[in-house]
Amino acid sequence: MTNLHTNLPLPELLKLDLFSGMSKLQIQELCIDGKVIATTHRECLFSEGTVGDFFGVVLSGAYKITKASSRGEDVIINFVTPGDIVAALIMAQANPIYPVSVISMGPSRFLRLSRSNYVNTWKSFPGLLFKIQNLLLKKITHLHDQKTLYNAPLNQKIAAVLIALLEKNASNNPLELPFPLTRKEIANAIGSTEESVIRIMSDWTKVGFIQTTEQFIRIIQVEKILEILKV
């Protein structure tokens, strides 16, 4: 793991929802011992089953949260992008063990914060805990929405993943996912197989709904994808 020990990127932190309404001094107190970690494509931030001694915030890029299934396959629980908080929930435990792995998608950056920091400092900011609860609520709501699609046809599930990722990134037109996402990863995120995902996305490419260039997926006709969701 590349440990780039830099100063806190305060301008970046000030923009985060999490720290909105806080002074620079407060943020510095909350992020004491904070280190910015730069990860490369497919690099692992932490592994399922290891001791959870840090949490943190995604600064740039993206990470996938994975969990090993009973077979060898790694199921993708969800994706986190800038502003998302990672592993905060398990910090409240006495002896936390990471229940999932976190893996970089493309080059990404992460603000790593120590557990003691959370237990000592963050705990005494009720407003902050409320904000964390709101972030958690979003995650849970998303998991609920996914369950809602349990018995939906495959194309709806794929559409849902793409739309959800688009919504996380208020990017510009034409809409392109700002990190590499393979068909296999999509399959692992919706509980399907690589081949099935390929068949559907190939169709979409042929009719011009989407377009893939060098592992980056670009959505050309969002309306069409949204239509699939509505049926």
Place this chain on the structure above:
Amino acid sequence: MTNLHTNLPLPELLKLDLFSGMSKLQIQELCIDGKVIATTHRECLFSEGTVGDFFGVVLSGAYKITKASSRGEDVIINFVTPGDIVAALIMAQANPIYPVSVISMGPSRFLRLSRSNYVNTWKSFPGLLFKIQNLLLKKITHLHDQKTLYNAPLNQKIAAVLIALLEKNASNNPLELPFPLTRKEIANAIGSTEESVIRIMSDWTKVGFIQTTEQFIRIIQVEKILEILKV
């Protein structure tokens, strides 16, 4: 909705994990305005989409948390049993709307607490917020585990539901679920159909793994069910 305004059932509350280590006085302060609500089978505690002005704790019985899917079907997100906290997460929002419905399974009891209570009193107990985070962690972990079974065969999914519900209830041998659970509900919990669930559970009944008497499911050979999960 039957509103049985009773005094706080302090002995019951003292046993809850949530309030462990707290004095009677503290609990009374935390549960000010608390009302015990008794619900009957299939009665709705609150509905998806309505204003969230209360949260609470399950005292006895069980409730199912449901969400409407794109079709008419109601998907079951999960089940809550005594000691579980309900809707606490959305209380941290400015103008909460319930994202799910909560429906009683058999006769149950619920301690209803007002939102203002949470925002004013509970907020200032960091230890309590941490305990809530730990309860949430369990819920999320369970959702993750479910995702892990996404592409598993149907019998594994059904086995997982039964085992999960057994674990929530440290009941005695032979293991019986202490609330009515229909095949259709199991189907809605795992994203399948009533008929498919029936076919598998009928097989299990024939070989003596389980037994159903008056809507109550009894697991005769837990080992066998656990074995199904391991394959």
Place this chain on the structure above:
DNA sequence: CGTAGCCTTGAAGGTGATCAATGTTTGTGG
């Protein structure tokens, strides 16, 4: 230049959804 990661296509087959019909139990109102 070979390997690894990713994408593609085809053929075969099975699991589980769908539709339909019926039996059984529970609950409710006259």
Place this chain on the structure above:
DNA sequence: CCACAAACATTGATCACCTTCAAGGCTACG
């Protein structure tokens, strides 16, 4: 207390969707 409705459980037949297995091509990278 009976009759009827609603909820729940069951069984069979059919078939679509998606998985599985297999093979091959493309691109990046050491």
